[in-house]
Amino acid sequence: MKEIRYQLLFEGKVSPEDEMGTRMRVETRASFGPGLDPVLSTGAPAAVLEAIVEPDEFGRFTEHGEIVFGGGTLAYASDGEGTIGESADPSLQYGHVVRRIEGGTGAFEGATGTIVSVFTVGENAMMRDSQSAVIFLA
Structure with a gap:
């Protein structure tokens, strides 16, 4: 079992x-900095995240x-x-979500783990997402 960790800032x-x-x-x-595991x-x-979000009225x-990395993709749900609401800055919404890794492709086939996301969304629909993850590879 291999354990991989990362902290990345996604913007989009x-x-x-x-x-x-x-x-x-x-x-x-998210651009890659030094010190990341080569499989990422x-x-x-860069890493590329694409997701569908279904909000409720609350x-x-x-x-x-x-998320597409150099070694393959991670699938998550x-x-x-998650929650999103007002922040101290009236021009930003602030939220967080815990994501469960449900497998992937390439080096991430069969992956499990968790991604914690804390993010902001501006009036211009631009998002900044700070992620911290622990990934387990079989």
Whole structure:
């Protein structure tokens, strides 16, 4: 069993997935810095996250998506519900979610683990997502 950890800052945008705005698409990227496990960064200049978020009227949401790394992709789903609401800065919404890793492709086939995400979304729909993860590879 191999354990991989990372802390990355993903930046990108949030946009409506459907006309009613009941589903949102998240598209973000994180540049790789020094010290990352090669399975994350080898063969790719950045990690790319794409997700679908389904919010409710109470500031909670569920999410599923994938993150593409150099060694393959990680598939995940929210572990319970995330939350989003007001922040100390009136131009930003602030939220968090715990994501359960449900496998992947390439080096991440059969992966398990957890990704913790703390994020902000600005009035311009730009998102900044600080992630900390522990990944277990069989």
